[in-house]
Amino acid sequence: MSSRDIKIPEPSLKRLPDYVHFLRSLRCGGARIVSTTDIGRALRLDPTQVRKDLAWAGAEGRPRVGYQVDELVAILEQFLGWRNASAAFLAGTGHLGSALLGYAGLREHGLDLVAAFDSDQDKVGEEIHGVKVLEVDRLTGLARRMRVHIGVLTVPAEAAQEVAEKMVEGGIVSIWNFAPVSLQLPEEIFVQSGELYAQLAVLLRRTEEAVSRNTSTTPSGA
């Protein structure tokens, strides 16, 4: 079995950042040992699930003792790539793009935006939160030369496909897509949707349901 066949399932992977955030707050409070029951209670997860998730990242607790908090944080941070942030290019320096460039949380979570690209000549040459804005036509060549493998796409919908293709041509293999369109790219390219609009759709719908429930029924008492 090659390592490709045993990759961590996506739901497990997605929970790992929450574990780190929780473990860090535990550590701040002085805790040195933690059990899957503690973690499960705090994050509302089944302890068995917690144990499996941690095992995927390479962490094994000691039966009836638990995990060393420090060690567990280190293992998870290493696994998640937070200790060596990966270089990435961002294309599209509008509101959302600029915000991401200024968002320190990204680097702490493994993503280092090393250059930004825009087609607007007024923006080219500027610095946004310390990151240089370059002409979008240079993206392909620079990605190739600097061996950048990750692209963040914050261009308007109508430009998204073209810019994504420039990324792929430059050797970028993963794209975080915040443009509200589906990209048509070779199958081996991984596209993570930023999902803002999908999340918003759920949020608005559930709000409407809750509000109409509250106004249409009388409280059923304590």
Add this chain to the structure above:
Amino acid sequence: MSSRDIKIPEPSLKRLPDYVHFLRSLRCGGARIVSTTDIGRALRLDPTQVRKDLAWAGAEGRPRVGYQVDELVAILEQFLGWRNASAAFLAGTGHLGSALLGYAGLREHGLDLVAAFDSDQDKVGEEIHGVKVLEVDRLTGLARRMRVHIGVLTVPAEAAQEVAEKMVEGGIVSIWNFAPVSLQLPEEIFVQSGELYAQLAVLLRRTEEAVSRNTSTTPSGA
């Protein structure tokens, strides 16, 4: 059966924005009629799934004809709440919060950020992208008075729980949480995670897998 029992499944709901974006681009190109096959091909979905999703939103096509593009866009926009944006409060005007305040895409997608809140006295009284920043202690009272039901949480992790509780106390029923913590709130409160870190974890992992695959194997030919 009450209307509560027949609510649209989340995966269907999350696809609706993509349909609108695609249908608008079709409309720009002059198309007046569209079939579920057309939509499915463009968005890589099964046509039967497309038909079901559209039916949840209240749109019925005509057999062997399809849907009127204009009418379908109107029905979906109405269903998604894009035609009457809902008022929302945002708390935390750091990089991400400021970005969301300036992000015109949110209002177009149904979310109207009518006020922002911060605990930093230097920020209180300012305007960010036309939205007034108010003292966070006023959030509860104002939410109640203005009947705001949605909160967007972009405060640092350590402040998130407290500010979320202020929101709930003010009658907010849905929270879009971008702080990297799990909130402990009454069960009836809907929390949509912004998921930035979870998405990033997947993105980084898949990149690493792709890069190691490309360097460890020779291309298998054209």
